[in-house]
Amino acid sequence: MFDQIVGLIAPHHCLACGREGTLWCSACQQNAAPLPERCYKCHSLSAGGKTCATCRRGSALFAVSAATAYDGVAKQLVWKLKFERGRAAVGVMAQLMLPLVSAMPDSVALVPAPTATGRTRQRGYDQALLLARRLARHSCVAYLPCLQRHGQSQQRGATRQERLVQLAQAFLVTQPAAVQGKHVVLVDDVLTTGATIEAAAAALKAAGARRVSAVVFAQA
Numbered sequence: 700m701f702d703q704i705v706g707l708i709a710p711h712h713c714l715a716c717g718r719e720g721t722l723w724c725s726a727c728q729q730n731a732a733p734l735p736e737r738c739y740k741c742h743s744l745s746a747g748g749k750t751c752a753t754c755r756r757g758s759a760l761f762a763v764s765a766a767t768a769y770d771g772v773a774k775q776l777v778w779k780l781k782f783e784r785g786r787a788a789v790g791v792m793a794q795l796m797l798p799l800v801s802a803m804p805d806s807v808a809l810v811p812a813p814t815a816t817g818r819t820r821q822r823g824y825d826q827a828l829l830l831a832r833r834l835a836r837h838s839c840v841a842y843l844p845c846l847q848r849h850g851q852s853q854q855r856g857a858t859r860q861e862r863l864v865q866l867a868q869a870f871l872v873t874q875p876a877a878v879q880g881k882h883v884v885l886v887d888d889v890l891t892t893g894a895t896i897e898a899a900a901a902a903l904k905a906a907g908a909r910r911v912s913a914v915v916f917a918q919a
Contacts, residue, residue: 711787714775722779723772723791731795732768734918739763739893758893759900761910765918766795769889773917777889780826781818789826792888792916793833799914800838803884807912808841808877809834812887812899813848813870830916831886843883845874846899866898872906879907890918 710719715727738745740754749762767773776792779785800809811831819825828844835842849869872878883903885896890913900911 714772714779721791722776722785722788727772728795731766731773732770734765734768739765739890739913739918758897759904759911760893760897760913762912763890763893763896763918764799764912764914765890766792766799766914766916769891769917769919777917780888781822784822786824786829789829789833793830793837796830796834796886796914796916797837800834800840800884803840804882805839807882807884808843809886809914810843810846810878810883810899810903812885812896812913813846815848827887830888834886834914840884843874843877845872845877846902847871847873866894870899870902872902875906878903880909882910882912883908885911885913887913887915888917890915 711722712719713724713727714722715730716724718724718726735744736746736748737743738751738754739748739760740758741751743751745751747762748764750758750760755761769777776785776788780788780792809831811825811827813819814822814825814827831844832842834840847870849871885899885903887896890896896913896915900913903911
């Protein structure tokens, strides 16, 4: 409702063509860079985005699905959401992610990958939580906000190794009984090095989750 009110007062314009009404119009979305089904880590082709056998040795993630490539308008949308308080981007991003979630079994649960607390306070919202909640509302998939993030570390600009060190022991599963034996799906806006969702997936697996996958709006 808040986004609708803002849109009436100050209408959004498509970041690609400038058309009034939305940050990324449906016509321009047709030009979104598609991603092949591949292992998120080594980018080798893999049906359903499953993590390949080699990469699975060092990752708790079963599969990762991305709506589009982290480039062009998609990259602008993420920037607007994360650094310009453009909450309206959530609706556009969730719309493109919805087919990925709708194709999943009803038995899975969507778990937002929490943002660093410092960033959440700065923005006034956690973008992963907003995305997961929107996706759950428009699909038959359950919403389970059971991850909590410790510390203030922000990953932007850090190398993969630095992120892994920062994220070690960063996630706490607040409802371990709710994830035991279940297939949970992490939700995040963008995947770059993969360190964040890998750490979150490891925490969920340690808490008893049977399988951990992820769905993101964009992947580098």
